[in-house]
Amino acid sequence: MGDKDFEEIEKQAVEAVDKALKFADESPLPNEKELLTDVYA
Amino acid sequence: MAVLTIRDALNQALREEIIRDENVFIMGEEVAEYDGAYKVTRGLWKEFGDKRVVDTPITELGFAAIGVGAAMAGLRPVVEFMTWNFSILAADQIINNAAKMLYMSGGQFKVPVVFRGPNGSAYQVSSQHSQALEAFYANFPGLKVVMPSTAADAKGLLKSSIRDDNPVIFLEQERMYGLKGEVPEGEDFTIPLGVADVKREGTDCTIVARSMTVPLALQAADQIQKEFDVSVEVIDPRTIKPLDIDTIVNSIKKTNRLVIAEESHAFASVGAEIAYQVMDKAFDYLDAPIKRISTAEAPMPYAKNLEQLALPDVPKIVAAVKEVCYL
Numbered sequence: 379m380g381d382k383d384f385e386e387i388e389k390q391a392v393e394a395v396d397k398a399l400k401f402a403d404e405s406p407l408p409n410e411k412e413l414l415t416d417v418y419a
Numbered sequence: 420m421a422v423l424t425i426r427d428a429l430n431q432a433l434r435e436e437i438i439r440d441e442n443v444f445i446m447g448e449e450v451a452e453y454d455g456a457y458k459v460t461r462g463l464w465k466e467f468g469d470k471r472v473v474d475t476p477i478t479e480l481g482f483a484a485i486g487v488g489a490a491m492a493g494l495r496p497v498v499e500f501m502t503w504n505f506s507i508l509a510a511d512q513i514i515n516n517a518a519k520m521l522y523m524s525g526g527q528f529k530v531p532v533v534f535r536g537p538n539g540s541a542y543q544v545s546s547q548h549s550q551a552l553e554a555f556y557a558n559f560p561g562l563k564v565v566m567p568s569t570a571a572d573a574k575g576l577l578k579s580s581i582r583d584d585n586p587v588i589f590l591e592q593e594r595m596y597g598l599k600g601e602v603p604e605g606e607d608f609t610i611p612l613g614v615a616d617v618k619r620e621g622t623d624c625t626i627v628a629r630s631m632t633v634p635l636a637l638q639a640a641d642q643i644q645k646e647f648d649v650s651v652e653v654i655d656p657r658t659i660k661p662l663d664i665d666t667i668v669n670s671i672k673k674t675n676r677l678v679i680a681e682e683s684h685a686f687a688s689v690g691a692e693i694a695y696q697v698m699d700k701a702f703d704y705l706d707a708p709i710k711r712i713s714t715a716e717a718p719m720p721y722a723k724n725l726e727q728l729a730l731p732d733v734p735k736i737v738a739a740v741k742e743v744c745y746l
Contacts, residue, residue, distance in 0.1 A: 416526040417560045419584035 420603055426596040428570035429459045429535075432577040433497065435606045437463065437471055440495060443581060446473040446482055447499030447536075456501045457537060457596055483509035483534070487516045487586075490532040495581055500536035503590060504548050509534075517586035518561030533580045535589035538566070539631055539682045540719060542594070543726060549719035551683035553629075556588045557660045557692075563612055564588045564659040568633035570600035572657055575610030583612060592631045592682075615663035617670070621652035624676040624740050627667055627693055629656055632680035632712075632731050639736035647746055659689050667693065668701045675706040676743040680736050685713035710739040 423431065436443045449456055451464035451474040464472040475482040479500065486498040500506045506513065513534060520528045540549040557564045563585050567573040573591070580587040618633060619640050628636035633655045640651035652670050656663055671677055677697060679690040690711045697709065715729040740746075 416522050416524075418563075419521055419529045419531075 420601040422599050423570045423574075423602045424596060425567070425570045425573045425591070425598050425600075426457065426459055428574040428600075428602045429577055429591065430461055430463070431602070432574040432581075433460065434463060434466070436495075436497075436578055436581045437467055439606050440581075442493065443495045443497065444471045444473060444489075445497045445499065446475050446486065448475055448477055448501050450474060450499050455499065457593065459591075459596070460499070479505050479509040480512060483512040484516070486532045486534070487512050487520070487530055490517075490530045490586070491520060491528045495531050495533075497533045497535060497581060500534060502548055502593070503536050503538040503552050504550050506534065506536070506552070513556070513562070513586070513588070514559050518559045521585075522561060529584045530586045531584045533577070533583075533587045533589050535577070535580075536591060537593035537596070538590035539592050540594070540714075540726070540730060543721055543723055544719075545721040546718035549726075551590075551630075551681075551714070553588075553590055553659050554683055554688045554692075557689060562586055562588055562660065564590065565612060565657065566590045566592075566630045566659055567657060568592075568595070568618075568628075568630050568655050570598065571602045572610060572616070572655075574602050575608055576612065576657060578606075579609045579612050582609070587612075590630065594631055595634075598634070610657070612658045613661040613663055614658070615654055615656045615666035617652060617666070618655050619651065619653040621650040621674065623650045623674055624678065624744055625652045625654060625667070625670040625674045626678045626680055626736065626740065627654050627656065627690075628680040629659065629682075629689070631682050632736075635731060635733050636680050636736055638733045639740065642733065642737055643740050647741070647744075649740070649744055649746070651740060656693075662693070662696070664693070664696045664700065668697065668704075671697060671701045672704050675704055676740075677705065677709045678736065678739045678743055679709065679711045680731050680739075681711070681713050682731060683713060684716055685711060686716065688713060707743040707745065710743050712736055712739050 486496040
C-alpha cells in the first residue's frame with residue numbers, strides 16, 4: 379500500500395465518524411424503556 | 420440410562436453439539452492433542468479434527484478475544500479455561516466485550532460463546548488456583564452463569580448453554596469430574612437455564628447449595644434426618660444467573676428456615692444475594708435468621724489441614740441446620 383491508499387483509508391474513516399456524529403447529534407435521546415433492552419438476547 | 424462421570428457427560432454434550440451444529444467448535448489450552456487438562460475433550464480432536472477442536476497458545480486474553488469475535492461473526496465457540504483462575508487474565512474480553520457487545524451495539528451483535536472449565540478448589544492447589552469466581556461474573560449484566568452438580572445436569576446444561584445466544588460462564592468443579600450419575604441419552608436432552616432443581620424434598624429446613632456443596636448438603640440432610648428426625652430440603656439453583664428465586668422462596672414458605680452452603684468467600688457472594696432476595700420476597704415466612712456456610716475469608720492455604728478447615732464440609736452444614744432449627 380502506498381501513501382495515497384493510506385490517505386484514502388483515513389478519509390473514509392473520518393467521513394464515517396463525521397456521519398455517525400451527525401446522526402447522534404440529530405437523534406432524540408432514547409426512550410427510557412431502552413435502559414434494560416438488549417442486555418440479554 | 421447410562422451411568423457417566425461428570426467428565427464424560429460434559430464430553431458427550433460437546434460431542435453431540437459439534438455434530439448437531441457445524442458452527443460449534445472448541446478452543447483452549449491442550450484441548451486437542453492432549454485431550455484437555457482434565458480430559459473433558461477426550462477423543463474429540465481425533466474424531467472432528469483441527470477446525471472443530473483447536474489448541475491455543477497460553478494466552479487467555481487472546482483466545483478469549485478470538486472466541487468473542489467468532490461468536491459475533493456467527494459461530495458458537497466453546498472456550499475452555501484450564502481453570503477459571505486463569506480467566507482472570509481474560510476478564511477484559513469476557514466482561515468488557517462478551518457481556519456488553521449486544522447492549523453497546525443496540526442489539527446488533529449477539530455473542531453466543533460458552534466459557535467453561537473447572538472452578539473452585541481442588542486438592543492442595545493453593546491460593547491462586549482454588550478460587551470460586553461465580554459471584555465475580557454474576558455481577559455483570561449480560562453474562563449467564565451456570566454451575567452443574569450432577570452428571571445429568573452437566574450434560575443438559577452445557578448443551579443449553581451452547582445453544583444459548585448469550586455469553587455463558589459455565590463453572591465446573593475439579594473435585595467433581597469423577598462423580599457418577601445417570602445421564603439421559605440423545606441430542607434432544609437439554610436442561611433449561613434458569614430452572615432450579617429440588618435435589619431432596621423436605622419439610623423442616625431448606626438448604627440452598629450449588630456445585631461442590633450439593634453432595635455435602637445431601638449428606639448433611641441424611642445425617643440430620645437420622646439423628647434428629649428433621650426433614651431437610653436441598654435445592655440446587657444450577658443456574659446462578661438467571662436465578663430461579665421462586666423455587667427457593669416456595670421451599671421457604673414450606674420449611675420457614677434457610678441455610679446457604681457455598682464454596683466461595685462469604686462477602687458479596689451469591690449466597691448474600693440469595694439471602695437478600697429471600698428477605699425481600701419471603702421475610703414473613705422465616706422463623707429463624709438465615710445461616711450461611713462459605714469458605715474462610717482468607718486466600719486458600721496450601722497446607723492440607725488448613726485447606727480442610729477453610730472449606731465448607733458436612734459438619735459445618737449440619738451445625739448450621741441445627742442452629743436455624745434451634746436443636
